[in-house]
Amino acid sequence: MQEQQALQTVHEVFAHLLKLLSDARCQTGYEMICANGNVHLCFPKLFCWLTDHMENATIHAVASNCCFVCIVPVEKLGKYSETDYPRHSHANYITAYWESDTLSLNEQGVKNINNPLWSLPELNPQI
Ligand SMILES: [Zn+2]
Secondary structure, three states: OHHHHHHHHHHHHHHOHHHHHHOOOOOHOOEEEEOOEHHHEEOOHHHHHHHHHHHHHHHOOOOOOOOEEEEOOHHHOOOOOOOOOOOOHHHHHHHHOOOHHHHHHHHEEEEEOOHHHOOOOOOOOOO
């Protein structure tokens, strides 16, 4: 329980840092002043976040023995496979979290916290 609260606190910090990327104006654009004085309509996006596996597990709130991109069975994690496993569904995780469906989250190795990354438009984690 203490670990889950600590993880939720980390994600509340993420939510604060990423607020600009998930609000309604992100879809319509922000007017930003360029160094040359011109005003441009900008659409901020999270492009890259370099981490190791354990940091990704924390950021994506998955168990340390799970892939943060797809739902590969634990026994096949790290092994070559020509099978494409289904990607994590952030929309489903949002629903499961708000419905307190911990079982569904746990079955896919996802921790029961409110993860702000699930609400970022066009978030597409890659390895
Ligand atoms: Zn994977």
